[in-house]
Amino acid sequence: MNILHISASPRGPQAASRELSNHVVERLLARHPGATVTVRELAGVDEEPALPHIDAGYALALSSAANEPGVDGAQLRSDGLIEELVRADIVVIGTPMHNLTVPSTLKSWIDHVVRINRTMRPTPEGKVGNLPDRPVYLALASGGIRTGERARQPDFLEPYLRAILAMIGLKDVTVFSAEGLALGAERAAEGRARAWSQVERHFGG
Template sequence: MTQILMIEVSPRGKDSASRAVADMLAARLTDHYPSAKFVRRDLAAEHLPHLDEITLPAISTKDPAEAERLKEVAHQSDQLTDELLESDVLVIATPMWNFGIPSALKAWIDLVVRPGRTFQYSDGGVLGLAKGKKAILVLASGGVFTGGPWRSWDFVEPYLRQILGFIGIVDVQTVRAEGMNIPDLAADAVSRANKAVGELAL
């Protein structure tokens, strides 16, 4: 059975452009994969831990005794990683904050990008282990980054494509609600993004 994993990040609820577009995408995905299992992770509600002096060894130790001792701590990362590996379609819907991703999304990434689980080094190279998935990025920003003078300030899409590629996810499409802080553009940014959702290759 197809599994769709949707990661939502914005804490702005009904005012969120990325969530509004993600809702439209969810409807299209459900239509396209009627029997799919839909898993939604709301990172604004979940408050995932940052890697700290306990979480980091719990998910990276090579000592079986230490791994056993810290197994409860590793549980959340194990679960999030299993969920990602079991999914066929990954949607990440996120705002741009300070030209990058919110720390809640970075916390999720730090919990799922794991040696031996989602990537491994081999023969001097890196092998992504989360292969064969489609990813769709739904990105909302106050400014415009697809062209113009601010383009090189976008550390959201390049970073997400790079880190997803690192774990083997290379089929990545992007939909943007951009110009949300520019009244002339904001007025129809979400409807333009919703139209782009209709044109995605699913």
């Protein structure tokens, strides 16, 4: 059992999304004690450099008909990230909402792994995922309220993540969400408690 834990917050271990995704991983390890966890930090924390964005060489390689595995640069990095994702039996993504959507570092990871003729393919009916489905857990954190009747901002985070993951074949998505974290200490505590309760209910704790 391989668990891929992706963390996108520049705040590192102190980030609410990282704390929430850590909690999800802990519950998964309680259910699968022998599992191996691979942590992929995207934002340049824990002495790991930030994931670079795709470059011109990568774009040119994608325009080729074969789209073969690369030998250097961003295409080689893309190959490695795709293989890391392919090996994962479970994926956990911890991310904050930045400017109504995903942080740029998570968008960079998406651009590396969502790759034509590798993780998805075009068909007359639209794009189809090449990856076998598997559980994906999204641990989301936002300063405001993004869901429900109290939402006061558009949400381009969860719908986008669901759509882009489905495009590569990953449709078994469960979302845990900590909201209102920038609305004062009391609202932040409520948001965290609600998110932790979502995790406990899901895993039967």
